[in-house]
Amino acid sequence: MRPLGLYLHIPFCKAKCIYCDFYSLPHSEEKMDAYTATLQRDLMRWADQAKGHTIDTIYFGGGTPSYLGADRLCRILETVFAHYRVDKNAEITTEANPDSAREVSALRQLREAGFNRISLGMQSASDDELRLIGRVHTHKETVEAVRAARAAGFDNVSLDLIYGLPEQTMAHWRESLQAAIALRPEHLSCYGLKIEEGTPLDRKKDALRIPDDDEQAEEYLATVELLEKEGYAQYEISNFARPGRESRHNLKYWDGKEYLGVGPAAHSFVNGRRFFFPRDLAAFLQADEPFSLCVDDGLGGGAQEYILLRLRLTEGVLWETLAARFPDYDVCALCEKARRIPDGLLVSDMRGLRLTPQGFLVSNAVIAQLLL
Numbered sequence: 066m067r068p069l070g071l072y073l074h075i076p077f078c079k080a081k082c083i084y085c086d087f088y089s090l091p092h093s094e095e096k097m098d099a100y101t102a103t104l105q106r107d108l109m110r111w112a113d114q115a116k117g118h119t120i121d122t123i124y125f126g127g128g129t130p131s132y133l134g135a136d137r138l139c140r141i142l143e144t145v146f147a148h149y150r151v152d153k154n155a156e157i158t159t160e161a162n163p164d165s166a167r168e169v170s171a172l173r174q175l176r177e178a179g180f181n182r183i184s185l186g187m188q189s190a191s192d193d194e195l196r197l198i199g200r201v202h203t204h205k206e207t208v209e210a211v212r213a214a215r216a217a218g219f220d221n222v223s224l225d226l227i228y229g230l231p232e233q234t235m236a237h238w239r240e241s242l243q244a245a246i247a248l249r250p251e252h253l254s255c256y257g258l259k260i261e262e263g264t265p266l267d268r269k270k271d272a273l274r275i276p277d278d279d280e281q282a283e284e285y286l287a288t289v290e291l292l293e294k295e296g297y298a299q300y301e302i303s304n305f306a307r308p309g310r311e312s313r314h315n316l317k318y319w320d321g322k323e324y325l326g327v328g329p330a331a332h333s334f335v336n337g338r339r340f341f342f343p344r345d346l347a348a349f350l351q352a353d354e355p356f357s358l359c360v361d362d363g364l365g366g367g368a369q370e371y372i373l374l375r376l377r378l379t380e381g382v383l384w385e386t387l388a389a390r391f392p393d394y395d396v397c398a399l400c401e402k403a404r405r406i407p408d409g410l411l412v413s414d415m416r417g418l419r420l421t422p423q424g425f426l427v428s429n430a431v432i433a434q435l436l437l
Contacts (some may be wrong), residue, residue, distance in 0.1 A: 066150065069118035069335070070317040073104065073141065074328030075130040076346055079162070082199040083269065084227075086261035088330035088344040089128040099350055101137040105144040107327055107355050112148040115325070120145065121152040122314035122324075129186075131161035135171040139178040146179065156313040158182040158223075163210040164202040172217035182312075183214050184223040184254075190244035191237060194230050197273075199265070204244065211248045221310060223252035228288065229281040230258055231266075231273040238284045239291070246295050251310035255288050256303050257281050282426050289422045302377050302425045319374045321366055332362070339365040368394040369436050376432055381412075381419025402435050 077092035077100075090096075123145060130138060138159060145151060157180050166172065166185060175183075189195050190204045207224075214222050224245050228238045245253060258275070260267050276284070289299055297305035301319060304312065317324050326333045329349045332341040339362035342349065349355050368391040375382045387394060403413040410424035410431055424431055 066119040067117060067323065068121040068152075069115060070122040070124070070314050070322065070324035071120050071145065071149075072124045072126060072314070072324055072326040072331055072333075073130075074326065074331040074342075075125055075127040075133050076100075076329050077127065077132050078129045079132060079165075079201050080199060081265075083265040084198055084258060084261065086264055087128065090346055092129075092132050096346075097133055097137060100346070101133065101140060103350055103355065104141055104327060108141070108144050109148050110354070111325070111327070111356060115149055118323070119150045119152050121155050122317065123151075123155060123157045124314040125159040127160055129162045129165065130159045131165040135174040138180075139174060142178050142180065156182055156221075158184055158312070158314060160184045160186065161210070162186050162202055163206040166210040167206060167213050169213045169216045172213055172219065176218040181219070182221040182223065183219050184225065184252075185210050185214075187224045187241075187245060188227050189230060189233075190241040191233075194233060194237070194241075197231055198227075208248065211250070221252070222248075222250045223254060223312070224248065224250045225254045225256070227256050227258050228284040229276045231275050233276060235280070235284060235287065239287065242288060242291060246292075246297075252304070252306045252312060253292065253297055254304050255285075255292075257285060285426060286422055299379050299422070301379065302428065316378075319377050321371045321374055333359075334365050337364055337366050339363055367391075372399070373432055373436060376418070376420055376428065376435075379419060381417050383417040384415075387417075399435065406431055406434060 074088070076089050077097060078089040079092065081089065123142070125138065142157070159175065159180055161183055163185055166183070172183070185207060187207045188198070188200055192203050195203065211222060226241055226245055258281070260270055260275070292299065292305045296307060298308065299305050300311050301315070304315070323335050324333060325335055326341070329342050329346050330344045333339065340359045341362055342355070342359055348358055352358055368387070371387070371390065372382050384396065387396065399418070400413060403411055403418055410421060410427065412419050412421060420428055420431065
């Protein structure tokens with residue numbers, strides 16, 4: 066049986082954050098009921114094609130899955146258990162916004178249904194920063210959500226934070242980072258703010274003081290240093306974890322492993338092909354066969370793609386694995402290109418090829434130089 070990750074997109078939010086470019090829509094009880102039923106139906110229909118796979122990670126992302134409510138989330142997960150072979154040690158994650166994840170009873174319902182990991186969108190410990198970017202929760206609610214998750218039996222909690230926020234200083238960022246560490250999560254994701262074209266932040270950017278690239282770089286390097294001291298090992302550009310608490314689902318993306326994504330805007334990589342659902346909730350709900358909506362995104366899993374994805378990880382590209390997966394790949398040519406990369410950005414040794422923290426800051430340029 067081949068392992069397969071399962072990603073389920075829940076496209077509902079209470080409000081759109083000013084920086085967000087993910088596919089999400091206002092939630093209503095009627096739409097969420099219809100979406101839950103459609104998702105269950107589609108999972109049942111695709112089950113025959115997954116008979117050769119064992120689901121070893123399940124990830125509910127969004128949007129904000131916690132707005133769907135514990136009952137609906139549990140019904141969807143029960144459908145997966147009923148129609149797919151799920152590994153007994155599968156990692157099962159739901160994302161949640163702190164304001165909708167503070168009821169111990171609802172979280173305990175999730176935990177008892179099989180969810181064993183929760184990822185909370187903390188983003189900042191400053192209520193002023195949270196209001197400025199359109200978040201609907203407070204830091205107090207983040208603290209309450211973490212405590213509720215612990216009380217419900219979750220021993221694997223992840224927190225998301227963003228550095229480079231409008232009006233943020235290095236001191237403010239350190240305060241948020243220290244506040245997150247104080248909550249003792251097993252995992253932290255720390256993302257640099259990106260201004261996506263067409264978002265409200267893009268339209269407001271000239272009226273705000275937004276940290277420039279140099280300031281973001283300083284915040285990033287300070288993050289790596291501080292989290293390492295606190296026992297959080299960096300394993301990917303933006304991700305840090307206690308030993309053994311890396312996100313197994315997200316590692317699939319960066320290691321070229323198979324995963325199925327279901328829901329509007331969800332992407333998949335199965336049987337060597339990449340495909341995705343359009344960003345269209347109405348079409349998804351109305352289609353008799355929603356998988357017929359999927360757009361083919363070409364072949365995946367080649368050597369160039371593998372190198373690009375693996376260089377997001379601190380482990381990087383391992384020569385032995387590269388040679389085993391792609392025996393015809395010209396490793397010598399790659400090594401020669403690596404020698405031309407400026408000092409301090411890339412490590413090439415007997416084990417493999419990997420970026421340094423400084424290299425991660427310019428990873429796109431370095432990877433382009435290696436692969437072109």
